[in-house]
Amino acid sequence: MKRIAIQPLTAEAFAPFGDVLEAEGAPDKIINEGLCGRFHDCARLDFSDGRAGISLFKSEARALPYTLRMVERHPLGSQAFLPMTLDPFLVIVAPDEGDAPGEPLAFRTVPGQGINFLRGTWHGVLTPLSEPGLFAVVDRIGAEANLDEHWFETPYEIA
Numbered sequence: 001m002k003r004i005a006i007q008p009l010t011a012e013a014f015a016p017f018g019d020v021l022e023a024e025g026a027p028d029k030i031i032n033e034g035l036c037g038r039f040h041d042c043a044r045l046d047f048s049d050g051r052a053g054i055s056l057f058k059s060e061a062r063a064l065p066y067t068l069r070m071v072e073r074h075p076l077g078s079q080a081f082l083p084m085t086l087d088p089f090l091v092i093v094a095p096d097e098g099d100a101p102g103e104p105l106a107f108r109t110v111p112g113q114g115i116n117f118l119r120g121t122w123h124g125v126l127t128p129l130s131e132p133g134l135f136a137v138v139d140r141i142g143a144e145a146n147l148d149e150h151w152f153e154t155p156y157e158i159a
């Protein structure tokens with residue numbers, strides 16, 4: 001298997017694939033009588049003609065090295081994963097190369113980071129690294145099929 005090294009998640013490296021949500025640095029606005037900082041409008045959400053929904057995912061943790069067999073994408077909407085714990089998790093994306101994914105990239109979040117996949121971004125399914133893998137997920141709600149999967153001929157080892 002080809003090995004993919006896990007790198008730290010940064011907004012710059014992730015920008016072609018989505019957004020990193022984190023309350024770092026100066027907030028955009030101080031609210032609530034000066035007791036709260038608002039980090040405003042952090043993600044590029046897109047639900048085409050559907051509507052936004054918030055779901056909760058409670059996922060089993062994965063061990064490293066992680067065998068990546070498949071990536072998926074949602075052609076009709078973005079998908080945000082907002083951890084409800086402070087545990088880092090694994091984020092896997094792949095560039096689109098002629099409607100098929102290219103070589104994946106793997107990132108590890110730091111506590112307090114969430115992510116938003118842009119509409120149509122190839123990504124691995126939710127991969128927590130600790131239990132409970134509890135996340136709020138903001139994505140498109142609609143009756144249409146919104147999932148393309150690509151199974152790799154040869155899996156990758158993520159470590």
Ligand SMILES: NC(=O)N[C@@H](O)C(=O)O
Nearest residue numbers: 072079123124125126147
């Ligand atoms: N299928 C589903 O709801 N989850 C995936 O989209 C995922 O990215 O985990």
Ligand code: NI
Nearest residue numbers: 072074079125
């Ligand atoms: Ni997804």
